[in-house]
Every structure is written in structure tokens, then in C-alpha cells.
Amino acid sequence: MTVTVFIRYQIDPFQQREFEAYAQRWLEIIPACGGDLLGYWMPHEGTNNIAFGLISFESMAAYEAYRARLRADPAGRANFEFAQAQKFIQAEERTFLRQVERT
Numbered sequence: 247m248t249v250t251v252f253i254r255y256q257i258d259p260f261q262q263r264e265f266e267a268y269a270q271r272w273l274e275i276i277p278a279c280g281g282d283l284l285g286y287w288m289p290h291e292g293t294n295n296i297a298f299g300l301i302s303f304e305s306m307a308a309y310e311a312y313r314a315r316l317r318a319d320p321a322g323r324a325n326f327e328f329a330q331a332q333k334f335i336q337a338e339e340r341t342f343l344r345q346v347e348r349t
Contacts, residue, residue: 247344249306250284253299254339261334262288265297268334271325276301279315279322280308295336306342 257265269286276283284300303309316322329335 248302248304249309250300250302250343250345251309252341252343253301254341255297255299255335256337257289257295257297258334258336259289259294261332262294264332264334268325268329269297269299271321271328272299275316275319275321275325279319280312309342 255265266288269288272286273283280303282302284302287298289296303312
């Protein structure tokens with residue numbers, strides 16, 4: 247069963263540029279560590295402090311293996327450290343979803 251991680255970010259609206267740079271780096275890091283990256287989405291119109299990321303995995307076990315690879319990856323660690331130092335992410339929520347299948 248495929249699992250998709252839906253990440254909802256509350257970001258500092260005055261640091262959208264920094265969050266976008268952070269998200270752009272994940273576009274290479276996540277696939278290299280085994281995630282099927284569906285993409286990142288930035289605020290455009292309306293609410294200016296919410297962004298999203300979606301990543302799919304073939305199972306929760308695959309997700310856990312990915313998280314271990316991500317923690318060990320120098321580029322992944324550097325991107326996490328960048329976010330912590332710049333403080334543009336105010337809150338982050340992860341929801342694990344499965345697709346509804348036709349019966």
C-alpha cells in the first residue's frame with residue numbers, strides 16, 4: 247500500500263524566499279534518499295503563511311528507511327540546519343495518507 251506524507255508548513259510570510267530555497271534543495275535530496283517527491287507548494291494568493299510538501303513511499307517501512315537515510319545525508323542535515331538557523335518554519339504537521347481505491 248502506497249503511503250503519502252502530506253506536510254503542512256506554517257511559515258514566516260516575510261521569509262518566503264528562504265523557505266522556497268529550502269524547498270528547492272529538497273527537490274534533489276528527497277529523491278536521492280528514496281522518496282517519491284510529488285512536490286512542494288508555496289503561497290501564491292490568499293493565505294501567505296502556509297506551504298505544503300507531498301512525498302510518497304511504497305510502505306511505512308520504506309518511509310522509516312528513507313528517514314534514516316535522510317538523517318545520514320550531509321545535504322539533508324545541512325538543509326535541516328538551515329531551517330533551524332533561519333527560523334522561517336513556525337510549525338510543521340505531517341499527515342500520512344493512503345489513496346482511496348476503486349472497489
